Amino acid sequence: MALEKDTLKQLCTMLNRFVHERLIPNERVVSDTDTIPSDILAEIKDLGLFALSIPEEYGGLGLTMEEEIEVAMLIGEAAPAFRSIFGTNVGIGSQAIVLDGTDEQKSKYLPRLASGELIGSFCLTEPEAGSDAGSLRTSARRNGEHFILNGTKRFITNAPFAGLFTVMARTDAGSTDARGVSAFLVEAGTPGVRVGKPEKKMGQQGAPVADVVFENCRVHAENIIGHRENMGFKTAMKVLDKGRLHISAVCAGLARRILRDTVRYAKDRRQFGESIASFQLIQAMIADSETEIYAAECMIRDAAKARDRGEDTKRKASCTKLFASEMVGRVADRAVQIYGGAGYIADYGIEQLYRDARLFRIYEGTSQIQQLIIAKDVIAATD
Template structure:
C-alpha cells in the first residue's frame, strides 16, 4: 500500500540520486577497506535511512511493505554492504521490539534506532542451530530480577558495531521446541559479552559478521521483550515474512544493476567488427535476465501489497524469496559470461557482485527452507 505516491516518489528519487552519486562511486573503496566510510554513514542518518520502517511516533518514516520494497529496489543497485549496515535497524533488529516490546522498551530504544544513534544486531543463529532455529541452546536462567545468559551466536550481522543485541535464548529447558525460547534486549558493554574474530567471507566486504559470546551475562528482567517468557521465537517468526520480501527486493535491485552493467558492456565491446550485443546468443542471455527480473519484481510487489492488506503471506513471501534470489544468481552468472574474461577480474563490478549475491540464497532462510515452507503450506491448505 502506497500512502502518498508523490511523497514516495520524492523519497525514491533522492535515494536513486544518493545511490548513483555517492554509493556506487565508493563501492571499490568499501571493497578495498572492508568498511563503510563514516561520512556515508552520516549521510544515511541525515536521510532517515536507519528508521525507514520504524513508525513516525518514534522518529522513523513508518513505510509500508510496498513502500519498503520499492526503496529496496533502489538500494539493491549498489554494494549490498551499504544496505546491510542500515538493514538490521529496519528489520530484525527493531521489528521484534516494535511488535512485542513493552511501551517502555519501545520508547527507550526505537527513537535511537530510527536516528542511527544505535545500531542493532539480531542473535538467533548458533553453531548448531541455523535452519533448525528452534533447537538453539543459548540459555537464560532467572535469578531474582535478572536473567543469566550463556551461549554462542554465530554469523551475527553488524555484531562488531551494534549498540544492542536482540538475543533469542531458552528460558524453559523443559520445552524443547520454540515455546521455550524468549527474546532479550542486551546492551553492548554488558559484562560477559565478547565477540569472536570478524568472519572472512566470500563477498560482501564492508558488511561485518562475527560470533557473539555470552558468558554469565546478567540482563535485567525488564529487558525481556514484552515482559513475557516463551514468545521470543514467535517474535522472530513474525518478522520472517517481512525479511524475506526485503531480501527478494534486494535481489531484484542487484540483478537490475548487473544487467545494466552487462548491457552497457555488450554495447561497447566489439568482436568480429561489431558490438557483441548484436550477437543472438548474447541477446538470449540479456532477454532471459530481463524477463526473470520482471517476474521477480512483480512477485515481490504482489506479496508486499497483500501483506499491507493484512493477509497471511507466508507462502507468497517464501515464493518471492526463493525465486528472486535464485534468479539473481542466474543473472549474475550470465552477466559474468557476457563480460567474458573481463567478468573474472575485479576491474569490473560484476566480479564483486557475483560473489556478493551468492549469500542471498542462504540468509533469511535458505532456498531449501523456502521450498519446505511452501510445500508445507500447500499441504496444510489442501488437507484442511
C-alpha cells in the first residue's frame, strides 16, 4: 500500500534536512574513524530508515518501490557509508524473508530488522564464486532435522555487526549449478559461525565488509527460507532484482550531490580573471553530467513504477543498475576534473566521493554481468 502523498512528502522533507544538517557535515568523521557515530546511528533508527521496505504488519514503513527510490535518491546525496548501515536491512538482508519467507520467519525476524535492533547480512559471494555465484561451494549436508554448513563467504557487507545472515549454501551435493542451492537463516552466535577481520577498502569507510566462515555449523531445516529446499538461488536473484533499483537510486542521488558541489565550486573558482563556470569546456562537462543524471532518474522512476504494477522488471533493473552506476562514475570523474588539483586533495572532499562511487559498478552484479543479463533477455525476447 502506498503512503499518503503528504506523508511521503513530510518524510522526504525530514530526510532532506537530516542529510544536509547531520550526514554531510559528519562525512569526514566517518571516513577518518571508519565508523558511523553512535548518535547518528540512533537518529537513523528513529527516522525509520531501517524499516523502509519491510511491510507495515511487521513494523516497517512498507514503502512501494516508487516511494523507496525517492528516499534512496535523497539519502544517496550523503556519503554512501551512511546508507550502507541500514541498506542491508532494507535490501539484501531482509528481502529474502519478505519475498519468500514463511509467516513464522517473517514474524520472528522482520520486526527486529525494521527497528534496526537486528542487522541482516546477505552471504552469497565466495572466494571462488563471485560473478558466477551459482557455482558456490558452501555445503549444507543434511543430518536428520538439521543441515551442517561448511564454507567461506567473502566481502559480506555489515558482517561484523550482523545478527542474522541469509546464507546461500549447496543442499544438493550432486549439483554444481544454481539449482542445488538453498537459502538459510543463520543467527550470529550459532556455534560454527565466525566473522573475519574487516577488510581495508578503497572507499565507503564506515561500511565494513568481512568474511563469514562456517565450520560444521548446525542449522535446523526450519531455517531454510520458505522451507523450500533448492530454491535459494531463485530467492537470491529476486532479492538482487529489487536491490538493483535501490542501488541505482543511490547512484543518482550521489551524482546529483556531486554535480551540485562541483557547480558551486566552479562558480566560485576564478582563473584568467573569470569564474571557471563561464568557460564553455567546463559547461560541457556540467551539461553532460546533468543530462546523464536526468536520464538515470527517468529510468529508475520508470522501472520502479513497472515493478509496483507487478511487471517482471529483471531487464529494466539491470539496465538501470548498469547505466546509473556507470553514470555516477563518469559524473565523479568530471567533478575531479572541474575541481582541478583540489579534486585530487582529500580536504576538498570530492576525491572521497570519487572513490566511494567506484563500488557501485562492482557489487550487486558487475556492469559486465548486467550487460549479460540484458543481452540474454533481449535476444530471448526477439523473434
